[in-house]
Amino acid sequence: MAQLELNGVVQRYGRQTVVDGVDFRLEAGQIACLLGPSGCGKTTLLRCIAGFEEIAGGEIRLHGEVVSRAGQRLAPEKRRIGMVFQDYALFPHLSIAQNVAFGLGRKPSEDVQLRVRQLLATVGLSGQGDKYPHELSGGQQQRVALARALAPRPELILLDEPFSNLDVGLRERLSVEVREILKREGSTAVMVTHDQHEAFAIADEIGIMSEGRIQQWDVPYNLYHRPANRFVADFIGQGVLLAGTVGDNNSVHMELGSLVSDTPVECNESCSACDRGCRVDILLRPDDIVHDDASPVQAEVLHKAFRGADILYTLRLASGSEVLSLVPSHHNHALGEKIGIRLDADHVIAFKKHEECSDPACEIRLEQQVRPLTRQDPAPRNAA
The missing domain is CATH 3.40.50.300 (P-loop containing nucleotide triphosphate hydrolases)
Structure with a gap:
């Protein structure tokens, strides 16, 4: 009881x-x-x-x-x-x-x-x-x-x-x-x-x-x-929503690369199925984006907040979109410098874009384990 x-x-x-x-x-x-x-x-x-x-x-x-x-x-x-x-x-x-x-x-x-x-x-x-x-x-x-x-x-x-x-x-x-x-x-x-x-x-x-x-x-x-909706995603922690598109084979593609889910991408009961070509907003936390000098994806340092062991970088992508990345503080980069970054996300939450669904509760959720792909991958593959 x-x-x-x-x-x-x-x-x-x-x-x-x-x-x-x-x-x-x-x-x-x-x-x-x-x-x-x-x-x-x-x-x-x-x-x-x-x-x-x-x-x-x-x-x-x-x-x-x-x-x-x-x-x-x-x-x-x-x-x-x-x-x-x-x-x-x-x-x-x-x-x-x-x-x-x-x-x-x-x-x-x-x-x-x-x-x-x-x-x-x-x-x-x-x-x-x-x-x-x-x-x-x-x-x-x-x-x-x-x-x-x-x-x-x-x-x-x-x-x-x-x-x-x-x-x-x-x-x-x-x-x-x-x-x-x-x-x-x-x-x-x-x-x-x-x-x-x-x-x-x-x-x-x-x-x-x-x-x-x-x-x-x-x-x-x-x-x-795994926030249940946009309010929780925004209220808890820090993060940004990056535009993406649903592709074949349970994949979602965005500027930083692609993510592949173990199961089909599905909308909840308040909206129709999320088919290929459906546009979504993908929630990325600072720990989902890793500094990697070898990565072909480059981003410009807009702001930096020193936090002792880490630095929280605000980065601008080629499209003008901004993302956050938490980087060990010995990687001390200057404002305006470009650094390599890559995805390293275990859990990704994606919300269907509001303009494509009149119901604000309409959202999709990728709560499964996902594997990031680089932009150079020829095609998304199912996660093992």
């Missing part, structure tokens, strides 16, 4: 639909993340799960029990849910130990003290119990807030933009630490963020939200390499 299950959840403010038919389920011990731009409905959905807001349609279940549906809502304090807020919400007049113990109520004092000591050790704050929140750093305060939420052993932990007030370096480090703490405690959790690096660092599964709907619920690898 799922720990958390949402079926067709809808929430409205007046006539505005903020959450529009959301479905997902979370098994015990899993960590999920609702990821999307500001205003997409992710925080509202989290508040609905917590019981802070009623829902207009659908239902929310915890351990199979309905806790929210239209006209019915179990109070937040009866849901056995722990909450970690964006601003930590620690009590400034209470010590760290007292803050952690706050949710334990009237349990025997010895049990409370033991649980507090255990949690402070778990979050790396042993011996800090007598201090007050203002004496701790932002990262330490965040760990106290997490310890307080974990103290009563809730069935579910909700985290609302928990790292947004921290600097980038601390945010990334704390994301990893929080994941380790949640896994150590065996906790089930849902986090809300607009930062994909945080989501990738902490979550087992991620739901990409836009305009109140989940566009794709998947593991981080699939979101990056």
